[in-house]
Amino acid sequence: MTETSKTVPGAALSGLRVLDMTRILAGPWATQILADMGAEVIKIERPGEGDDTRSWGPPNVTDQQGRDRGAAYFHGANRGKKSVAVDMARPEGQRILKALAAQSDVVIENFKVGGLAKYGLDYASLAAVKPDLVYCSITGFGQTGPYANRAGYDFLIQAMGGLMSVTGQPDGTPGAEPMKVGVALTDVLTGLYAVIGILSALRHRDATGEGQHIDMSLLDVQVATLANQAMNYLATGKSPGRLGNAHPSIVPYQAFATSDGHLILAVGNDGQFARFCDVAGAPGLATDPRFATNPERVRNRDVLIPILQGLMSGRSMDDWIEALNAASVPVGPINTIERVFADPHVQSRGLRTSPETPQGDRLVGVASPINLSRTPAMPPRAAPDLGADTIGILSHMLDPSIFDLEALMTDGTIADFRTKKDGE
Structure with a gap:
C-alpha cells in the first residue's frame, strides 16, 4: 500500500x-x-x-x-x-x-x-x-x-x-x-x-x-x-424494436390504465400470473393454453393484453395495488418525483438528506x-x-x-x- x-x-x-x-x-x-x-x-x-x-x-x-x-x-x-x-x-x-x-x-x-x-x-x-x-x-x-x-x-x-x-x-x-x-x-x-x-x-x-x-x-x-436487448439481437440476428412500456420477454410486464390512473404490473413468473388472475376474477386465463406459461403469453401478447386492459380499467389504482400486493403480485404506482420523496418507504430509507456546508x-x-x-x-x-x-x-x-x-x-x-x- x-x-x-x-x-x-x-x-x-x-x-x-x-x-x-x-x-x-x-x-x-x-x-x-x-x-x-x-x-x-x-x-x-x-x-x-x-x-x-x-x-x-x-x-x-x-x-x-x-x-x-x-x-x-x-x-x-x-x-x-x-x-x-x-x-x-x-x-x-x-x-x-x-x-x-x-x-x-x-x-x-x-x-x-x-x-x-x-x-x-x-x-x-x-x-x-x-x-x-x-x-x-x-x-x-x-x-x-x-x-x-x-x-x-x-x-x-x-x-x-x-x-x-x-x-x-x-x-x-x-x-x-x-x-x-x-x-x-x-x-x-x-x-x-x-x-x-x-x-x-x-x-x-x-x-x-x-x-x-x-x-x-x-x-x-x-x-x-443493453443487457438482454443486446443478447436478444445476438441470439436472433434481429434488432429489437420499441415496445413502449412493455417488455420483450415477459408478459404481462407493463403499464395499465385503471379507472383513475396508470400503474405498473410486473408479473415475473407463472405463479404470479395465476395469483393475478385470481385477484382479477378471471382464473381461467391462467389455465388457458395460450396464456398458461410465459413463452405462450409472449407469443400471444396481442390477444392477452387487451383482455387484461379491460379487467384493469374496471377498478381503481389503489384498489388494484392493495389487492395485488396482498397476493404478492408485483405492482406499483407511477410516481412523480414529488411522490417519490413523499413515499414512506423512501423516507424510511433516508434518501432525502440535508447536507451541511x-x-x-x-x-x-x-x-x-x-x-x-x-x-x-x-x-x-x-x-x-x-x-x-x-x-x-x-x-x-x-x-x-x-x-x-x-x-x-x-x-x-x-x-x-x-x-x-x-x-x-
Missing part, C-alpha cells in the same frame, strides 16, 4: 486521495461515489467559471437562509468534494497539478483524447513520476478506434449505442419515435463502471505496486448495458444508496463553493519554498472562493 493511501478509521475509502479533473456528469458521478465512501476528492475547477454545470440552472439550490448556492444540477453530482480553482493552461498551474497528482492515489479526467498531453498531465507523463498511479480517462468513444477524437455526449451516445432504438412507443402508435431516457443514464452508468475500474486497479496496485490507465468509453458502456448552512440533497454495515458512507456533505478549498489544500500539499500562493493568486493562476467576494 502506498504512502498516500494509509487506512484510517472511518468510511471504507478513508485515506484515499483522488485528483478529480472532470466536469459535467460521468466523471463527477464517479468521484461523488468515491467521496461518499470516504475518499478525499480534490475537484479541480477553472478560476472564475468552475464546472460547466455550476451555471446549468435554474433551478438552483438555496440554503436555509434563502441564499442562492448554485445550480441544482451541480449539487446532484458533486457532494462531499473539495474545490480547488487552478488554471491548468498556465505553466504554474500545470506544476501545481503535477505536484498534487504525485501525492494522490487516483487521477480521473474526461478531456478529449490527448487533450492533457500538451499540459504534461496525461497518464504517461504522470506515471513517469508516480508509477503506482491509477489514472482513469472518461471519453465518449474511448482512447482508440475511428471515433476516438469525436466529442461524445450522453444524448448522442444513447442514440448511437442503441438505447433509443428500444425506448419509446411502437411504430404506428401515437407519439411513436425513438426516445431518450429521462436522465443522462449513460453518463451515470459510465460513472459507476469507472468506480468499479478504479477500485479494481487499486486492488491490483495494493497487491503489486503497479498503477495503470483505465480507458472508459461512454459508447462501450452503453453497448455493454462548511459554514454550517443546510441544503437539500440525495443520499448515497450504498449501505455498508461496518464502514457506512460519510455523513452528507454539501457540494463545495467554487475554490472553497484552494488555499487550504494547496498550503497543505505544496512546498511553500517552491510555490508562492499569494503571487499565484495575484496573477490569476489560482483562485480562492473569497477572491470574488473581496472584490465586490
Whole structure:
C-alpha cells in the first residue's frame, strides 16, 4: 500500500486521495461515489467559471437562509468534494497539478483524447513520476478506434449505442419515435463502471505496486448495458424494436390504465400470473393454453393484453395495488418525483438528506444508496463553493519554498472562493 493511501478509521475509502479533473456528469458521478465512501476528492475547477454545470440552472439550490448556492444540477453530482480553482493552461498551474497528482492515489479526467498531453498531465507523463498511479480517462468513444477524437455526449451516445432504438412507443402508435431516457443514464452508468475500474486497479496496485490507465468509453458502456436487448439481437440476428412500456420477454410486464390512473404490473413468473388472475376474477386465463406459461403469453401478447386492459380499467389504482400486493403480485404506482420523496418507504430509507456546508448552512440533497454495515458512507456533505478549498489544500500539499500562493493568486493562476467576494 502506498504512502498516500494509509487506512484510517472511518468510511471504507478513508485515506484515499483522488485528483478529480472532470466536469459535467460521468466523471463527477464517479468521484461523488468515491467521496461518499470516504475518499478525499480534490475537484479541480477553472478560476472564475468552475464546472460547466455550476451555471446549468435554474433551478438552483438555496440554503436555509434563502441564499442562492448554485445550480441544482451541480449539487446532484458533486457532494462531499473539495474545490480547488487552478488554471491548468498556465505553466504554474500545470506544476501545481503535477505536484498534487504525485501525492494522490487516483487521477480521473474526461478531456478529449490527448487533450492533457500538451499540459504534461496525461497518464504517461504522470506515471513517469508516480508509477503506482491509477489514472482513469472518461471519453465518449474511448482512447482508440475511428471515433476516438469525436466529442461524445450522453444524448448522442444513447442514440448511437442503441438505447433509443428500444425506448419509446411502437411504430404506428401515437407519439411513436425513438426516445431518450429521462436522465443522462449513460453518463451515470459510465460513472459507476469507472468506480468499479478504479477500485479494481487499486486492488491490483495494493497487491503489486503497479498503477495503470483505465480507458472508459461512454459508447462501450452503453453497448455493454443493453443487457438482454443486446443478447436478444445476438441470439436472433434481429434488432429489437420499441415496445413502449412493455417488455420483450415477459408478459404481462407493463403499464395499465385503471379507472383513475396508470400503474405498473410486473408479473415475473407463472405463479404470479395465476395469483393475478385470481385477484382479477378471471382464473381461467391462467389455465388457458395460450396464456398458461410465459413463452405462450409472449407469443400471444396481442390477444392477452387487451383482455387484461379491460379487467384493469374496471377498478381503481389503489384498489388494484392493495389487492395485488396482498397476493404478492408485483405492482406499483407511477410516481412523480414529488411522490417519490413523499413515499414512506423512501423516507424510511433516508434518501432525502440535508447536507451541511462548511459554514454550517443546510441544503437539500440525495443520499448515497450504498449501505455498508461496518464502514457506512460519510455523513452528507454539501457540494463545495467554487475554490472553497484552494488555499487550504494547496498550503497543505505544496512546498511553500517552491510555490508562492499569494503571487499565484495575484496573477490569476489560482483562485480562492473569497477572491470574488473581496472584490465586490
